[in-house]
Amino acid sequence: MEVYLLPALSDNYFFLLHDSKDNIAAVVDPAEAEPLLRRLAELGAELVAIFNTHHHSDHIGGNRELIQRFPNVRVYGGAEDRGRIPGQQVFLQEGDKVTFSNRTGEVFFVPGHTRAHIAYYFPPKGDRKTGGDTYETITGGDTCSTGELFCGDTLFAGGCGRLFEGTPTQMVNSLSKLRALPDNTRVWCAHEYTLKNLQFALTVDSSNPDLQARYREIETARRRGEATVPSWLGVEKHTNPFLRWDQPSLQAAVKANDPIQTFARLRGMKDQF
Template sequence: MQVILIPALADNYIFLLYDSKRGIAAVIDPAVAEPVLTKLHELQAELVAIFNTHHHHDHVGGNKKLIQCFPDVKVYGGVEDRGRIPEQQVYLEDGSKVEFGNRQAEVFFVPGHTSGHIAYYFPPQHSDEMGELFCGDTLFGGGCGRLFEGTPSQMVSSLSKLRSLPNSTRVWCAHEYTQKNLEFALTVDSGNIQLQQRYDEVKSRRHRQEATVPLLLGTEKLTNPFLRWDIPALQAAVGGDESVVTFARLRGMKDKF
């Protein structure tokens, strides 16, 4: 399974899963249809699935047009998003399985950013492969999604699920927010050497207009404050006395940054 990153809108990423042997593709969070259709034409691939992580328009805006072009495509989303994702046909819960080509993904229910948010995790099939996590707006490079419909407690629980995956997992988040997020991270975790080094690397990559996605989950665990709510030094920096309070204060500070 090849993952093709497609930039869209101002800072979105759409992900196309491509099975060259079968000539089929699936798309994750199609913000708009046009660049997806262009890539499908280039590959001469048939679109068989649309995997949505949540209902926001910049993740589902391309659904209807893609269905017009590929009437047999199946549209997946979380069961809690019933009625909010255009043309949704399959309703997924925590622990559900979805298949594409010869790969199977586990579905995680990760509310916080929205009440119905889900993520898709394709575990590695062989020891020399990486797992692939498609997490929408739950986890970002150096950050996490705003809490539009959920609570800090829900988001800590959701991020804990993702944090428990192997360090070698590749994280495909849906926005290019990494540099700005790391600038904030340095204000609360300034003594973190790995974070300082990562910021310099990301700044150079963005100067060259290179994507910072995919991310490596092991790097996020070391440098993303929103996965480090239980680190005493970070708790002290924000005046938190336990994980949820620390996370909530971090999120509030980031919202004003």
Template sequence: MDIYRLPVLNDNYLFVLHDRPTNQVAVVDPAVAEPVLAKLNELNANLVAIFNTHHHYDHIGANRTLKQKFPDLVIYGGELDQGRIPGQQVFLKDGDRVQFGSETAEVFFVPGHTRAHIAYYFPESGNLFCGDTLFAGGCGRLFEGTPAQMMHSLARLRQLPEATRVWCAHEYTLNNLQFAVTVDRNNKALMQRLSAAKEARAKGEATIPTTIGIEKQTNPFLRWDQPALQEAAKIQDPVRVFARIRGKKDLF
């Protein structure tokens, strides 16, 4: 499975998945149709699926246009997003599996950013499409969920193999890491990552994908059980540590 990361809007990424043996394409969180159509034309491939992680406009904005151009494509999303994702035909719950080409994605229910958020994990190739749940160096704001829900969701993702590539939907890395050093000041791996991110962004390079292993070392929202973060939050209860750090990020 080839993965193409396409920048759209201000700081979004959408992802085009290409199964070469069948020449079929799926797209994850298509905010804008034009780049998808251009990539399909370049590949001379057929769009068969849209994998939506949640209902926010910058993840579903192209659904209707793509469905009009490819009437046979299937639009997937979480079951609790029924009525909120344009054209949704398949309503996924935790533990469901979705076939694309020669690979099968596992569906994780990961509420917190929204009440219906899901992620797609392809274990064979080690790719995770997590929308706005886990970011490089951060996590999504809690618009519809609770700190406990988001912490539980991130705990599930944290358990994936460290080599898992994390394809998150925004280029927020630099800002996230600049915040992270305010609550995890003595983390040498974090400081090195921040320096590398500054250099990459100065060159206009993307910082996505990241990996679960990198996030476990440097992302404060996967480190609520580490003494440095407990000290920064001035508490030890994991949910309260997470909530305190998330609150600090909201004001950063």
């Protein structure tokens, strides 16, 4: 399963999944149809699945045109988004599975940005879940060394989504699920917000050397016009304040006493940044 990043609108990304063996494709959160149609034509691939994370227009904007062009395409989304995603046929809940190519993805229910948001996680082919939030590596056989997380607007590189329909408690619980995934997980988030996110992060976590180094790298990348997505979950755990609400230094920085209060104050500060 190859993943292609497709820029759209002003600062969106969405993602084409390609099975080169069977020459079929899936798409995650098609903001618009045209960039995807161009790439499908280049690949000569047939679109068979649309995986939506939530109902916002910059994530579903291409659905209708794609359904017209590919009438057999299957449209997936969260069960709580019923009636809000064009063409939705599959209504997913926490723990459900989706399959594309030779990979099986796990569905996470991650409300906060919206009340119905879901994420799709395709673990490395050499990993298996052993219970709870623990994964172990299986050696031998056909393996793929990285996991792929398609998290919409829940987790960003260096940040997280605004709370439009959810609460701080919901978002902390949602981000906790994603934070528990292995470090070797690529984070395919839906916007090019990284530089601004890290600028904010430095205001509350300025003594973090990993964050300082990451900011310099991202600043250079953006000057070159390079995308900063995907990120790595291991990097996010060390540099993203919205995954570090339980760190005493961050709690002190925002004058909070517990993770939920810390997150809520961070999110409020970022909203005004």
